[in-house]
Amino acid sequence: MITIKDLHKSYTMGTNSLHVLKGINFSVQEGELVSIMGSSGSGKSTLLNILGMLDEADEGSYTLDGVPIKNLNEKIAAQYRNKFLGFIFQSFNLINYKSALDNVGMPLYYQGMKRKERTEKAMAYLEKVGLANWAHHMPNELSGGQKQRVAIARALASDPKVLLADEPTGALDTKTSYEVMDLIQGINDEGKTILIVTHEDDIAHMTKRIVNLKDGLIIDDTAVDQVRALSHV
Numbered sequence: 001m002i003t004i005k006d007l008h009k010s011y012t013m014g015t016n017s018l019h020v021l022k023g024i025n026f027s028v029q030e031g032e033l034v035s036i037m038g039s040s041g042s043g044k045s046t047l048l049n050i051l052g053m054l055d056e057a058d059e060g061s062y063t064l065d066g067v068p069i070k071n072l073n074e075k076i077a078a079q080y081r082n083k084f085l086g087f088i089f090q091s092f093n094l095i096n097y098k099s100a101l102d103n104v105g106m107p108l109y110y111q112g113m114k115r116k117e118r119t120e121k122a123m124a125y126l127e128k129v130g131l132a133n134w135a136h137h138m139p140n141e142l143s144g145g146q147k148q149r150v151a152i153a154r155a156l157a158s159d160p161k162v163l164l165a166d167e168p169t170g171a172l173d174t175k176t177s178y179e180v181m182d183l184i185q186g187i188n189d190e191g192k193t194i195l196i197v198t199h200e201d202d203i204a205h206m207t208k209r210i211v212n213l214k215d216g217l218i219i220d221d222t223a224v225d226q227v228r229a230l231s232h233v
C-alpha cells in the first residue's frame, strides 16, 4: 500500500538547514495498523505530512497504492489525497458551526454528493462510531472523545485507502484514549490500513507494529502482540 525509499527532508531557516529525515525506508501492507513513535523533534509529523501528501520530500521515492507520488501538480495531488487518504488530528479539526452530521458529510459534499444521499451516508458513519443520537449536536456540545469519534467518522466517509492519525489520543484522558483506540482497532479489523503518530507507549502497543524514529532514521521496526484496548481500562 505504501512504499518509501531513502526519503530525505530538510527545513531551511535563513542560513540554517535542519536535516530532519535522513533516509527513511519502510513499507506498509494493506490492512496494517502501524504506530510511528519517537521523541519530540524526531521527525514523526514531518514523515506523516509527507505520507499524507501535505508536504514533499527533498529526495527519495514514495509510492501510494501503486502510484508514484512525486512532482504531481496541485490539482492531481489533491485528487489523490482525497481518494487515498483520510486524516485524524489531535485537535479534531471539526468545523465549529456545523453539526456532527454536517461535519461527517463534508467530504461527501466536496465529492458533489446530493444532500439526501450525503445525509444518509454521514448518518451511517455516525452510527458506526456510536454517535447516531448526537448527529444534530454542535461540536461544542460534545466531549473530547465524542469529537474524535466524529472526526473519525468524517475521515472514513470518503472511504480512503489509508487513515493517517497524528496523535489521535493526545488531547484525551486515558480511558477515552483507550475507547478511541478500540474504535480504531475495530476499523482496522475491517481491513482499513491505519498509521498513527503517537508519543504514548501504551497507545503504540494497541497497534500491530511500532516504527521508532530517532534523529531522522528508523532505529526499530517491531511487530506487537495485539492488546485489545479495552483490556487496559
Ligand SMILES: Nc1ncnc2c1ncn2[C@@H]1O[C@H](COP(=O)(O)OP(=O)(O)OP(=O)(O)O)[C@@H](O)[C@H]1O
Pocket: 011, 012, 013, 018, 020, 038, 039, 040, 041, 042, 043, 044, 045, 046, 047, 199
Ligand atoms: N515547517 C518547518 N520549518 C522549519 N522547521 C520545522 C518545520 N516543521 C518542523 N520543523 C522542525 O523539524 C523537526 C522535526 O519536527 P516534527 O514536527 O516532524 O517532529 P515530531 O517528531 O513530530 O515532534 P513532536 O513530537 O514534538 O510533534 C523539529 O526540530 C521541528 O522544529
